[in-house]
Amino acid sequence: MQHSSAPAPGSTAGGPAQFEGRAQFEGRVREWFGANAPRKGSPEDFSAVHVVSARSPQEYHEQEEHAITVTRAWQRRLFDAGLAGRSWPAECGGHGAPDWQDEVVAAEQARWGVSTKMFAVALEMVPAVLFGHGTHEQRVAYLPPVLRGEHGWCQLLSEPGAGSDLASVSTRATPMDGGWSVTGQKVWTSNAGCSDYALLIARTGSREEGRAGLSCFALKMEQPGIDIRPLRQMSGAYHFNEVFLDNAFVPENGLIGGLGDGWAVLRTMLASERAAIGGGTSARSATQLVGLARQLGCSDDPGVRDLLAQAVIRERTLDLLRARIAAGHTVPAAGPTTKLLYSEHARLSADAATTILGMAVTLVDDPQSAPWIERLLFAPGLRLGGGTDEIQRNTIAERGLGLPR
Ligand SMILES: Cc1cc2nc3c(=O)[nH]c(=O)nc-3n(C[C@H](O)[C@H](O)[C@H](O)COP(=O)(O)OP(=O)(O)OC[C@H]3O[C@@H](n4cnc5c(N)ncnc54)[C@H](O)[C@@H]3O)c2cc1C
Structure with a gap:
């Protein structure tokens, strides 16, 4: 990872960042990440640090500690650079900037070999709950340590x-x-x-x-x-x-x-959880599937191309839906819809990887197969966590489409 003297978007040089236009802010965020974040696929890439498996609780605990330490350090760097909680009020550790600045940072972060997923509850659900229902004292007490990467929830x-x-x-x-x-x-x-x-x-x-x-x-x-x-x-x-x-x-x-x-x-918490899962940065499996097929030299196989095309279409659909939501368009039952699409995308992509890898998918120690085995085994969990697929479908039917219970 490089360290840079690139001006942080939250720095006061050149005036308060919240008065910057979108293009200027995006440029400065991109520059900061370019100088401070490891590239995806580089040896320092920790975008999958939250995916931990182990043979014993002790080994798992050690790896989890490592994941937390890495995540804390990264979150602290974001905070020090003025990039954490851009839209949050200053007394909560933020900058009072428009919401879109958080989206710009999140979108840029998704492009790099970094992750804050170990703090997903703290960074996504706790603020939704406290801004929606908490007292001023609770926000001021609980939110700044979250932004500084000190408290996980x-x-x-x-x-x-x-x-x-x-x-x-x-x-x-x-x-x-x-x-x-x-x-x-x-x-x-x-x-x-x-x-x-x-x-x-x-x-x-x-x-x-x-x-x-x-x-x-x-x-x-x-x-x-x-x-x-x-x-x-x-x-x-x-x-x-x-x-x-x-x-x-x-x-x-x-x-x-x-x-x-x-x-x-609870409703606020679950809505933010579904939106967070559906809008998750790990939804990039189509890109990774294409990379896998190229590495294995089968990207020209018509059957494989069909699987890749389907994955790219699913990912594009999800991206467009997220962009509509981010742009403030009314999307009925937005959280359940993105969560459902994401869990299906994860499951179908893991299935596609199984086909592409063939028998190699049984090689748990093979660096090419291991991450996909992990995903294959985790995919059923994604259909349950944050509310099951059936519950999302019920919600979409009742609240999104106005169908009877
Ligand atoms: C990856 C993951 C992470 C999780 N993290 C957390 C966490 O951090 N904290 C936490 O508290 N919980 C967590 N959970 C638990 C999760 O929220 C529950 O598993 C989920 O809400 C389903 O509850 P259940 O397992 O009791 O299944 P049940 O509610 O018993 O459901 C059993 C089956 O019946 C179906 N069903 C139930 N009701 C209906 C209905 N009305 N209409 C149609 N079908 C229905 C369900 O879809 C499911 O297939 C996590 C689960 C997973 C898999």
Whole structure:
């Protein structure tokens, strides 16, 4: 990775960056990345650092720590360069710039061998939740450390008896002196072991109240009463965890939104999650498939060309849809639609890679096959995480197309 003296877009040289026009800002962002980010495919490329697999929880933990360290360092560089949270208010660590500046930075970042995916919840869902429902004090307390790459967050939503139907959450938050005592069990919590805080949905009302009995909290993960147990996936990762809560403590000011407003907060959180997954920078598998076919010398094979063309079309469709959303056009059920297209794209691209690689797809230690094996095994998970494909289809039907339940 090179280090440069290129002026950061957020620098004050030449006037405040938020008054720059789009073309000028884009130029300066491009210049900064060109001088500071590793190229995709270079030895320093860490765009896949968040994809971790290992043979034991210990080995996984070490690799996860590495991924967090690399991500923290990169996020800190973005922050120091004035590129993190461009549109966020200054008191939250941002620059008060127009939203499009964040899009410019995200689009440029996607072109380079870098990733902030280990902090996806912190950088994408926490701000949506706090700007939508949090107090000024909560924003000022929680958001600057996120932008500086200091705090990672996870989501404590799903439970053994509550996945698609989160209205059935039974983890309970009981009022106590100075705050809340939380007891219950969560499951499928991504990155629980390396997160500083969690967005927690817990029951504060009766079970009969359903959605109205839920509240959202900011929970500190390192404290007595929280037991995190990794779950092994078929890809060899321990990305998920069971989280047992036994009188874990949330201070009074950790309640996000009003008491009983958990469902509204959850909707904001899930909408931002779906948009984040659907708009994810890892949707670039068509480009990588073309590269794979060229490396293996089969890019002229008519069957392979057909698979590549389909992947390019899917990716282009997703890109155009994202561009429409970013440009402010009304796209009904935008989050569920992009999330669904993305999970299908990931699954079909992994299938295409299997065909292109042939028997080599069984060679787990082969550097060419390994990343695709990882994706192949992770693809089914993408159809579930952030709400299953069936749930996205229901939402598109009801909210996007106005069909009856
Ligand atoms: C990669 C990944 C990451 C995840 N990360 C997290 C995390 O960080 N935090 C967290 O809390 N959870 C996380 N989850 C859990 C995820 O949110 C749940 O798996 C998901 O919501 C589905 O819940 P469930 O597994 O209980 O399945 P269920 O809800 O029991 O669903 C079982 C099946 O029934 C179908 N179904 C259910 N209801 C309906 C309906 N109304 N109409 C049609 N079909 C229906 C589903 O589509 C599914 O096929 C993650 C999951 C994955 C795979």
